[in-house]
Amino acid sequence: MSSGIRFESVTVAYDGNVVLDALDLAVEPGEVMALLGPSGSGKTTALRAVAGFVRPASGRVYLGERDVTDLPPHRRGIGMVVQQYALFPHMRVEDNVAFGLKARKVAKSEIRARVAEALEMTGMAAYARRHPRELSGGQQQRVAIARALAIRPGVLLLDEPLSALDARLRSGMLAELARLHRELPDVSILYVTHDQVEALTLADRIAVMDRARLQDCGTPHELYRAPKTQFTASFVGNANLLPVTVGEGGVSFGGREVEVGTDGIARGAQATLCVRPHLVGLGSGPNQLTGTVDEIQWRGATHRLYVDVDGHRLMADLRELKAPPAHGDAVTLHFAPEDAVLLPAGGSHD
Template sequence: MGIRFDSVTVAYDGNVVLDSLDLTVEPGEVMALLGPSGSGKTTALRAVAGFVRPVSGRVLLGGRDVTDLPPYQRGIGMVVQSYALFPHMRVDENVAFGLKTRRAGKTETRQRVAEALELTGMAAYARRHPRELSGGQQQRVAIARALAIRPDVLLLDEPLSALDARLRSGMLAELARLHRELPDMSMLYVTHDQVEALTLADRIAVMDAARLQQCGTPRELYRSPKNEFTASFVGGANVLPVTVGCGGVGFAGTELKVDTGNAVAGARATLCVRPHVIGLGQGPNQLTGVVREIQWRGATHRLYVEVDGHSVMADVRELKDPPALGDPVSLHFAAEDAVLLPAGAGHE
C-alpha cells in the first residue's frame, strides 16, 4: 500500500512544523525521511500514524483519504526510538496485543505471534519481560509487534538511534533482510543519520526547516544535489562560493574547469565538491592553500585546508608522511566530480 502526502501542513500554536509536504511512497518502497532535528520529518511520520492532525492537506493510504481517521483505525505498524514495549506484558503478549484488539482467534494469534518472533529472531525470548532484554532485542520485539498485525505500511521513527554503533549496523542489515522477505510492505523510515538512509532506502526525502528539500534515489542525491543543504547534509560536500566564467568558474583567483551547464557567465554560484574526490598534489583544477587541521581516520587522512579564507575538506588515502600544520599544499579534483548549483539554492 502506498502513502501519499498531499500538501500536508502541520502547525502547533501557529508554528509551522511541516510546510505543505507533497510526497508519494510507492507500494513496497522504502522511503527514508532524512533531516536534522526540527526538520519536520518526525511530524510527517506522525501525520501518517494519525498522532498529529494536519491543519491543511490530506494523507492518503493506498489511495484512501485517512486524514480524519483516528490512529486505531489506520492499520499501520509503527516502531519508535524508545520501543515503547509494554513493560507489564511478556514478549509474546506484547506481540499479541495488536492481534487481540482485532479479535483474532486463539490459534491464529498464537501462530502469527510465533511467525513474527521467528521473523525477527526472537522466538527464544517469547516468555521474557521487556526489561530482561537488551536494547537490540527490545528493538526486534518492537518490530515483531508491529509486523504481527501484517501492516501494509511500517513506520519507523529513528529506530536505531538508541543502539550503539555496532548493533546499529547489524540491525540495519536485519531491516534490509526483513524488507526482502516482506516485499509488499511500504516502509517510511525517519532518521537523521545519512548512512542509515543511504543503506536502506530506495528513495530518500531530505527535509530541512519544515520543508522537503529534495527527493530521489540515494545515488541521485549524492551525485546531483539540488541545493547546498542536500549537498552538505548528504555526504558532507564542500560548498564553495564561485563566479561563473566561460567554460569554468572562478574561485579564490583560480580558474576551475567544470561543467557550467546553462549558467550565465558572471553569475554567482556554488560549487559542490565531495571531500573524497579531492586529491593531494598537482593536477587539473588545482587549489593551493595552508593546512589548518589534520585528522587521521585509519584508512584516510582528512585535511582541512584554508584556501583564500575558505576551509576546504579533503579525504585522502592514509599518508605516510602527512604535512604539518601550516604547510602549504596543493589540492585538485576532476571536473566531472563537481556539481555547480545556482547561488542561493540554500533552501527551497
C-alpha cells in the same frame, strides 16, 4: 497487503506555528523512503500525520487509494516502531507482540501463529517468554519491530528506531532492517532519521527536510552525486562548498579558473561549487588549488586533511598516507571537472 503513502499539500500547525508546510510526497508500494533532516525539520510530524497522531490543518493523507486523513490511528492498519521501543514492561515478549492482534480481535489460534512468525522473522523466537527488562536494547527493538510486523501492515513507520542503540548494535540492526525489507517486498516503509548513514544504507529514496519543508527527493546516489541544493549537499554526506562566479566554460574561485559544467547557470552569476572530500586528491592534477594544512585527522583507512585555501576550509579524504603533511605545510589539492557539481547560490528551495 501492499499500499503506498501519499501526502497531498499536507500542512500541520501548532498554535499558528507551521511545523510541516504543504508537503507533497509519494511513497511507492514496497519502497523504503527515508525522511532525513535536522531536529525541527518536520520529518517526525509527517510520520505522525500518516499514523493519525496529528491532524493536518490542510491537505490530505492517503494510504493506497484510501483517504485516511480523518481516520483514527487504530483503523489505518499501520505498523509503527518508535525510538524508545514502547514495550509493556509487565508483559512477556510474546504478549507484547500479540497486543495489536488482540486489539483487532484476531482469533487466538491465528494470534499464536502470527506471533511465532513475527518472532522468527526478527530472530527473537527464543526469547518469547522473557520480559523486556531481561533483554538488551537491540533485542527490545527487535521485539518492537516484531509487534509492528505481526499485524501484517501494508505500511511500516519507523521513527528514529536506532538512535538509542550504540554504534555496533545500530550497524547490526541496519543489516536486519535491510533483510526484513527483502523478505517483505510489498511493505512500504517510511523511515525517519537524522542520520545520513542510515538513510543512505537503507532507503530506496530519501526525502530531505528542512525548516518544515521538503528540500529535495531522490535516490541516495542522485542526492549524493548530484544534489540540487547546498542544504542537500551538506546534509547528505560531507561536501566542500565553495563560492564561485560563473564564467565561460567554467567558474572562478579566488582568482583561479576552475573547469566545471555550468549548464543552466548564467554567465556572471554567483554560484556554489560542490565537491565531495573523497574526490579531492593531493598533488598536481586538474583544477589545482593550493593552500595550507589547518588540521589533519587519522581515521584508520583514511586521513582527512583540512586545508585553508584563501580563507575557505577544504576537506580531502585521502587513503592512508605513509608520510602525511603536517600542520602549516603548503599543499596542492586537485579534483576532476566531472566530480564537481555547480549549485545555484543560496542553495535551498523556497
